[in-house]
Structures are given as structure tokens and as C-alpha cells.
Amino acid sequence: MQTIKIYDKEFTPYITDAEIQDKIKLLAQQLKTDYADKKPLFLSVLNGSFLFTADLFKHLTIKAEVCFVKLASYKGVSSTGNVITAIGLDTNLSGRHVIILEDIIDTGKTLHHFLPQLKTQQLASLKIAVLLNKKEALAYPVQVDYACFDIPNKFVVGYGLDYDGLGRNSKDIYQLKES
Ligand code: IMP
Ligand code: MG
DSSP: OOOEEETTEEEEEEEOHHHHHHHHHHHHHHHHHHHTTTOOEEEEEETTTHHHHHHHHHHOOSOOEEEEEEEEEEETTEEEEEEEEEEOOOSOOTTOEEEEEEEEESSSHHHHHHHHHHHTSOOSEEEEEEEEEOGGGOOSOOOOSEEEEEOOSOOEEBTTBOBTTBSOSOSSEEEEOOO
8 A cells, every 4th residue: 555645644554444444344243142032223424434335334233224414524534613504304213223324423523413312302312423433532522432443633534534525435544654
């Protein structure tokens, strides 16, 4: 793998496609154990989670459903003040075991602002599963229940994650190069 350039920034190889797929398979197995007879509803947060959601779903062997919302708070390489709900919830979640799927938890702001919308419905349970967990960056009280990778507080792209819209179509994950 080689360094890639997106706009003005250089990124170095960080997590390979194979490592990602291995962790996602493990997560699918864990969910099979935890949700065997619960027919969970996966709530995927667009845009960044589309590949993670698709790959996880392919490995799930239990009965499960999926739906999507689109939330955004990022511009460039840092979080903005606002969380925008670009596509809202259109599914009835009452009585359901819901698992939120996020590509990455950074400050936790996006989910912290979104979670109250779910609390108005009577969910059977709610858990959060993420591909990448930037633990050190967490600034809001959001509890991550399943994380494929704990990563340091550095900007990453690839495998669904973007830098100003680009970089999502890479199988591997890259980390912003120190300048
Ligand atoms: P938070 O609200 O600060 O937790 O940020 C969550 C959202 O910001 C994620 O769902 C991503 O879409 C985006 N994000 C956070 N960190 C990164 C990163 O390192 N690269 C690309 N997108 C990121
Ligand atoms: Mg996201």
C-alpha cells in the first residue's frame, strides 16, 4: 500500500481491507451470540457507514433488519458545531432491539444529538456498534457497546470515510500524515 493524496493532504496506510473484514466477521459472530432470537433492527448512520453496514450485514446469519438515517457534523478534517439530520427516521422502532451502526465515533456529538429522538420511542434495547472508536476524542456521554478498532485521535479516510467527500472508495483505511 502506498501513500495517497486527497486535495491538499497526504494519507498513509493504516488498516488493511483484510484486517477490517476479520474484525467485521468477529463482530457478526458476537452479535449472533447476543441477538440470536431478537431479530434486531440495525440503524445505519449515513454517509460514512454504508460499507461497514453492507459488509456486516453479509456476515450476519441471524434474522435482522436494517434502516438508515443521514446525519452530518463534519467539514474537512474537524467536527462543526451543528448536527444536521439530512434524512430522518421513517421506521417504527417501538418494541425493537436497535443497534446503531456508525463508521466512527469521534467527539460523540452526532450520536449525542441524535439519541434523544430514539428515546421518545419505546425500544426494547439500544446498543451502539462502531467500526472505529477514537476514544481519546470523546467529549459527549455516548457509550459504545461494540467497537471493531480503538484508534488514536487522528483523522482517517477510506472504507466509507471521507475527506470533504473523497476517499470513501478505498478498501483500506488511511491516516492523515503528520506535517
Ligand atoms: P462525532 O460527532 O464527532 O462523533 O463525529 C462522528 C462523525 O464524524 C462520523 O460519523 C464521521 O462521519 C465523521 N468523522 C469523525 N472522525 C472522522 C475521521 O477521522 N475521518 C472521517 N470522518 C470522520
Ligand atoms: Mg458517520
